[in-house]
Amino acid sequence: MSAQASARERGERVLRVALPVIVFAIVIAIWAAAVWFWQIKPYVLPTPSLVAHTLVADWPLLSRSLLITLITTVEGFVLAALGGFILAVLFDLSRYVEYSLYPYAVILQVTPVIAIAPLLLVYLAQPTAVLVCAWIVAFFPVLANTTLGLRSVDRNLADLFALYGASPARVMWDLKLPAALPHVLGGLRIAGGLSLVGAVAAEIAAGSGGAGSGLAFRIMEAQYRLNIPRMFAALLLLCVAGLVIFYLLALVNYLALRRWHESALDGER
Amino acid sequence: MTNVMMNAPSSGSPSLVALRGVGKAFPNGTLALNGLNLDVRRGEFLSLLGPSGCGKSTALRIIAGLSEPTRGGVEWAAVSAHTRTGDIGFVFQEPTLMPWTTVFNNVRLPLKLSGVAADKARQRVNAALERVGLHNFSTVYPRELSGGMRMRVSIARALVTEPELLLMDEPFAALDEITRFKLNDDLLTMWQSLGTTVVFVTHSVFESVYLSSRIAVMAARPGRIFTELAIDAPYPRGGDFRTSTEYAALCRRTSEALGGAMAAGAEP
Numbered sequence: 001m002s003a004q005a006s007a008r009e010r011g012e013r014v015l016r017v018a019l020p021v022i023v024f025a026i027v028i029a030i031w032a033a034a035v036w037f038w039q040i041k042p043y044v045l046p047t048p049s050l051v052a053h054t055l056v057a058d059w060p061l062l063s064r065s066l067l068i069t070l071i072t073t074v075e076g077f078v079l080a081a082l083g084g085f086i087l088a089v090l091f092d093l094s095r096y097v098e099y100s101l102y103p104y105a106v107i108l109q110v111t112p113v114i115a116i117a118p119l120l121l122v123y124l125a126q127p128t129a130v131l132v133c134a135w136i137v138a139f140f141p142v143l144a145n146t147t148l149g150l151r152s153v154d155r156n157l158a159d160l161f162a163l164y165g166a167s168p169a170r171v172m173w174d175l176k177l178p179a180a181l182p183h184v185l186g187g188l189r190i191a192g193g194l195s196l197v198g199a200v201a202a203e204i205a206a207g208s209g210g211a212g213s214g215l216a217f218r219i220m221e222a223q224y225r226l227n228i229p230r231m232f233a234a235l236l237l238l239c240v241a242g243l244v245i246f247y248l249l250a251l252v253n254y255l256a257l258r259r260w261h262e263s264a265l266d267g268e269r
Numbered sequence: 270m271t272n273v274m275m276n277a278p279s280s281g282s283p284s285l286v287a288l289r290g291v292g293k294a295f296p297n298g299t300l301a302l303n304g305l306n307l308d309v310r311r312g313e314f315l316s317l318l319g320p321s322g323c324g325k326s327t328a329l330r331i332i333a334g335l336s337e338p339t340r341g342g343v344e345w346a347a348v349s350a351h352t353r354t355g356d357i358g359f360v361f362q363e364p365t366l367m368p369w370t371t372v373f374n375n376v377r378l379p380l381k382l383s384g385v386a387a388d389k390a391r392q393r394v395n396a397a398l399e400r401v402g403l404h405n406f407s408t409v410y411p412r413e414l415s416g417g418m419r420m421r422v423s424i425a426r427a428l429v430t431e432p433e434l435l436l437m438d439e440p441f442a443a444l445d446e447i448t449r450f451k452l453n454d455d456l457l458t459m460w461q462s463l464g465t466t467v468v469f470v471t472h473s474v475f476e477s478v479y480l481s482s483r484i485a486v487m488a489a490r491p492g493r494i495f496t497e498l499a500i501d502a503p504y505p506r507g508g509d510f511r512t513s514t515e516y517a518a519l520c521r522r523t524s525e526a527l528g529g530a531m532a533a534g535a536e537p
Contacts, residue, residue, distance in 0.1 A: 174382075
């Protein structure tokens with residue numbers, strides 16, 4: 001690679017970080033300017049600096065809520081990952097299991113979780129209901145992607161395994177699972193974000209009746225009290241939590257696939 | 270599928286495996302093969318030459334046991350009938366390597382599936398890689414190799430069990446000519462040193478004449494053996510053979526046979 005080309009690539013990398021930061025700064029500046037110019041009241045739209053201030057001032061309260069929401073999200077995600085994965089493997093091993101259960105997996109997926117949550121809250125303690133909601137929304141992408149991955153095995157490789165008399169367990173372990181890995185990881189990336197969505201949706205459905213106090217609950221509570229700066233602060237934390245989950249899973253994806261899969265290869269060939 | 274032991278070979282060196290009146294109809298009604306008779310003799314380099322769609326690959330898959338004939342049967346010589354697993358190597362048109370693991374693990378696969386212990390396998394894998402000239406690449410991933418090198422890995426994998434029969438399905442069709450010529454020569458060297466029987470599917474007249482001790486020309490619709498040609502030129506063959514008048518004459522004869530086969534299998 002010529003020095004010129006590598007310099008261009010470096011410039012590209014700097015821009016990828018710098019441009020979003022610049023956009024962020026512009027939006028914040030416009031926001032602050034608009035609040036100042038129209039003299040907007042803080043209970044309608046607080047200034048960015050007030051949001052930041054609230055975040056620091058309310059940190060003891062918000063951090064506790066953040067932790068609760070994150071724990072629910074992670075629990076929901078892990079259960080969804082395990083559930084979706086195991087179910088997909090069972091589907092692959094037996095067509096009859098798939099015929100029996102797949103329609104119900106789809107039904108769980110297409111029914112909006114926000115509509116299921118109130119019903120779950122009738123029967124389950126709030127933390128459990130929130131966890132179940134996180135699980136419901138997150139397990140399907142894992143199931144669907146893993147199922148697809150297990151089916152997208154190179155047919156010639158499958159023939160080769162058959163030629164050498166490989167047992168079904170060997171085929172699963174040495175052929176299907178590695179072949180499915182990129183799809184499984186893709187499913188997990190979607191599931192990570194969705195389990196946060198599920199947890200938040202359930203917390204909102206639980207509303208003020210909820211005993212637990214996740215971030216979404218704090219948002220609802222702050223809304224009732226017209227504490228708009230705290231709503232923004234809590235929202236900001238949810239947003240950061242979502243980003244961290246997304247990039248953590250993207251990192252796992254990269255580390256697992258960088259040696260062999262097209263999706264994770266570095267630019268140079 | 271019938272699996273009859275054969276007692277006396279009909280002619281020449283004894284048959285390792287024979288297709289007897291093999292027919293193959295696919296579920297959609299296509300008749301891929303009909304009345305196909307073919308003897309694969311022990312130690313020979315046999316090419317199946319024919320136009321695309323004549324069922325060459327199907328015949329190869331039937332020999333491998335990857336596909337069942339709907340009529341007729343496959344007969345194995347008594348001495349090899351009992352050891353099917355690991356006794357057949359198969360090389361596909363694509364290298365068909367596992368992209369998620371190293372060259373070493375790819376070549377080790379047949380041994381792993383046959384339950385050979387890791388320390389015993391190591392030696393054999395290294396020997397197989399040495400044979401194809403890739404002993405320095407065992408820790409590399411397939412995508413880091415060129416097309417020709419990937420095909421070498423594929424051949425090393427097929428030969429790691431030192432199979433009695435090596436089946437190759439147009440393995441070099443996707444490679445450039447320089448790479449193909451080199452692999453042709455290396456394949457012949459390996460064939461001679463290992464004493465393996467090779468069945469090689471190709472649609473190239475020149476490749477089949479260069480490599481084979483015998484060519485079975487196939488006709489299409491339905492697939493069957495049209496004629497067989499013995500290529501008597503002595504081994505080892507090299508660049509001299511490729512440019513000899515004898516080679517040219519053999520190619521002409523084979524081309525004419527293929528022309529006849531294509532006329533016989535033309536669409537009505």
